Each structure stands twice: as structure tokens, then as C-alpha cells.
Amino acid sequence: MTVPRNPVGDAKEVLDMYWADSGGDLRLPVDPVKIARQMGAAVYLSDLAPGVSGQLEADDWGQTILLSPDNGPNRQRFTCAHEIGHLVDRGKRGGPAVFIDYRDGRAAQGTDSAEIYANQFAAELLMPADHVRRLAREGWTTQQMATRFGVSQAAMGIRRDNLRCA
Ligand SMILES: [Zn+2]
The missing domain is CATH 1.10.10 (Arc Repressor Mutant, subunit A)
Structure with missing residues (x-):
């Protein structure tokens, strides 16, 4: 049975758990790198294949988010938030061990619906x-x-x- 995806609800949940202060307020801008690390993922800048802006690698030992230093800080933030989306989605529904996201929006591994989810998740995470x-x-x-x-x-x-x- 397929669990319906809820990217907005999932992003809110992550913000509540990892970013809101004790009063429930959000500090802006949201820092997706800090959130990813609090969620237990490692985040690195890394030289990735040409055109790749970020990837998520998951295995039994943990998750690693790699971001291309070729992109500016805003783009890195959005890519990191997108990869957190894959991480959350994978935690709830399973999925491939590696997601590779290209700058032009192509994704090597993910299905279209996984990519739409990750983009909607990232938009809500960074711009609630x-x-x-x-x-x-x-x-x-x-x-x-x-x-x-x-x-x-x-x-x-x-x-x-x-x-x-x-
Ligand atoms: Zn993706």
C-alpha cells in the first residue's frame, strides 16, 4: 500500500522538531545544513560530477548530503533542503540509496513524484x-x-x- 506523500506537513514537522525555538517561533533564515546535521546526516561540500548540484547517499550506517561548491550559497541551501526532503521521504517510504540531483532539475535516480515531493518540501522548509x-x-x-x-x-x-x- 502506498502512503500518500505530504511534503508541506513533513517540512513543518521537521521545522518544529529541529528549528523552532521553545515558543514555536522560527529563526529566519532557516539553515538547512544545521537541520540536516541535527537529523544525523553528514553534510559536505564536494566536487561532484559535472552539472550535479547535490546528492544524498544513504546506507546502513547513515546519510550523507553532498553539495557542489560550484553553486552559490542560496542554491546550496535549496539543494540541501531538497536532499533533506529525499531523506525524510526515504525514511517514511523507502527509496533508492543514492539520489543525484542536477542543476537543470534532472535527477538521475529519483522518480518524478519523489522529485516533486523534494522540491515542495524544500520550498516549505526554507520559505514557510x-x-x-x-x-x-x-x-x-x-x-x-x-x-x-x-x-x-x-x-x-x-x-x-x-x-x-x-
Ligand atoms: Zn532530487
Whole structure:
């Protein structure tokens, strides 16, 4: 039986467990590298194959997230959040031992639905919907919000569109 995926709920759960303070508030920007490490994964910058922005390797001993230093910090953050998504998904449903994610969005191992899950998970982890909506109501520009959440302006614009608070 297939368990339905819930990327938004899963990301909220991870934020609650590993990032929220005792009052339930989130420090922004969210740091996915710290979260991954708190979850027990190792995170390294590593020279990866050409065009690869990140990968997750899992075995019986643990999980390792590798990020390409060729990408800027915002891209590294998004890739790390995406790999945490694979890690969580794998924990709940199983999956391949290695995920390889290319800069152009291609993934060598994952299925499309696993990649959609990881992207939605990453968007909620780095740009939690409640916070995006609140800042939008307060009149923040996309540029200001991108800085606050530590993402590119392009990613921030897409997030606002998707949440219908552009
Ligand atoms: Zn992926």
C-alpha cells in the first residue's frame, strides 16, 4: 500500500522538531545544513560530477548530503533542503540509496513524484507558507523577502505566486 506523500506537513514537522525555538517561533533564515546535521546526516561540500548540484547517499550506517561548491550559497541551501526532503521521504517510504540531483532539475535516480515531493518540501522548509503570507501582508517586497529567507529572488517570486500572495 502506498502512503500518500505530504511534503508541506513533513517540512513543518521537521521545522518544529529541529528549528523552532521553545515558543514555536522560527529563526529566519532557516539553515538547512544545521537541520540536516541535527537529523544525523553528514553534510559536505564536494566536487561532484559535472552539472550535479547535490546528492544524498544513504546506507546502513547513515546519510550523507553532498553539495557542489560550484553553486552559490542560496542554491546550496535549496539543494540541501531538497536532499533533506529525499531523506525524510526515504525514511517514511523507502527509496533508492543514492539520489543525484542536477542543476537543470534532472535527477538521475529519483522518480518524478519523489522529485516533486523534494522540491515542495524544500520550498516549505526554507520559505514557510505562514511566514511568507505574513510578510506579504506587511508589504515586504520580493527582494526583501528573498534576503530574509535566504533564497534567490526568482525562487521567492515563484513561491509568492504559488501561495497566491504575489
Ligand atoms: Zn532530487
